[in-house]
Amino acid sequence: SQQGEEDPQALSIQEGENATMNCSYKTSINNLQWYRQNSGRGLVHLILIRSNEREKHSGRLRVTLDTSKKSSSLLITASRAADTASYFCATVGTSGAGSYQLTFGKGTKLSVIP
Amino acid sequence: NAGVTQTPKFQVLKTGQSMTLQCAQDMNHEYMSWYRQDPGMGLRLIHYSVGAGITDQGEVPNGYNVSRSTTEDFPLRLLSAAPSQTSVYFCASSYSSGPRGPYQPQHFGDGTRLSIL
Numbered sequence: 001s002q003q004g005e006e007d008p009q010a011l012s013i014q015e016g017e018n019a020t021m022n023c024s025y026k027t028s029i030n031n032l033q034w035y036r037q038n039s040g041r042g043l044v045h046l047i048l049i050r051s052n053e054r055e056k057h058s059g060r061l062r063v064t065l066d067t068s069k070k071s072s073s074l075l076i077t078a079s080r081a082a083d084t085a086s087y088f089c090a091t092v093g094t095s096g097a098g099s100y101q102l103t104f105g106k107g108t109k110l111s112v113i114p
Numbered sequence: 115n116a117g118v119t120q121t122p123k124f125q126v127l128k129t130g131q132s133m134t135l136q137c138a139q140d141m142n143h144e145y146m147s148w149y150r151q152d153p154g155m156g157l158r159l160i161h162y163s164v165g166a167g168i169t170d171q172g173e174v175p176n177g178y179n180v181s182r183s184t185t186e187d188f189p190l191r192l193l194s195a196a197p198s199q200t201s202v203y204f205c206a207s208s209y210s211s212g213p214r215g216p217y218q219p220q221h222f223g224d225g226t227r228l229s230i231l
Binding site: 044048090099100103105 | 155
């Protein structure tokens with residue numbers, strides 16, 4: 001079963017605006033990862049945040065993690081048309097089979113309008 | 115350094131046929147996995163391997179078989195293709211630092227688009 005669930009399912013914004021996507025998960029995690037997928041391509045890793053971290057930055061990307069609420073958010077600032085893609089969160093559990101499996105959510109489809 | 119290479123990119127099969135999807139990585143990654151991606155379902159884990167000679171089942175393993183005889187290769191076999199296996203298949207790999215598992219960023223191939231008639 002899917003561990004992470006992204007919200008919203010789809011998001012449409014104007015170029016230059018910020019885009020925020022949320023991810024909720026159900027069980028304890030070792031880390032949470034965000035990926036981007038352009039149409040017809042494989043997934044590309046964006047950011048990994050560990051369970052003892054609260055915030056991480058990479059260029060125009062900012063990821064937060066709230067383990068008490070079992071949620072994470074991905075913020076893309078000053079969006080560009082090239083940011084148009086699907087974004088997925090994925091989690092690694094802390095014990096049992098979950099610690100060997102990276103479980104993905106269903107993704108947020110982001111459209112950035114020029 | 116080619117990364118993760120999947121072949122073929124496209125394939126059409128008839129129900130009942132068998133085939134092998136190939137996945138190779140040249141990064142000396144211990145951890146490798148197979149996912150299928152269906153519309154509205156995200157990615158679901160089929161099988162994974164934490165090292166050569168070690169494989170295990172993921173969320174949707176039925177109808178698929180894997181082996182890991184070398185660090186580089188992780189083929190996925192469809193034993194008797196069914197229309198429900200029409201999907202896009204992705205292979206991924208990563209280092210396993212410390213605990214064995216997908217604790218590092220995953221590198222994905224570009225996928226195999228499989229249609230079963």
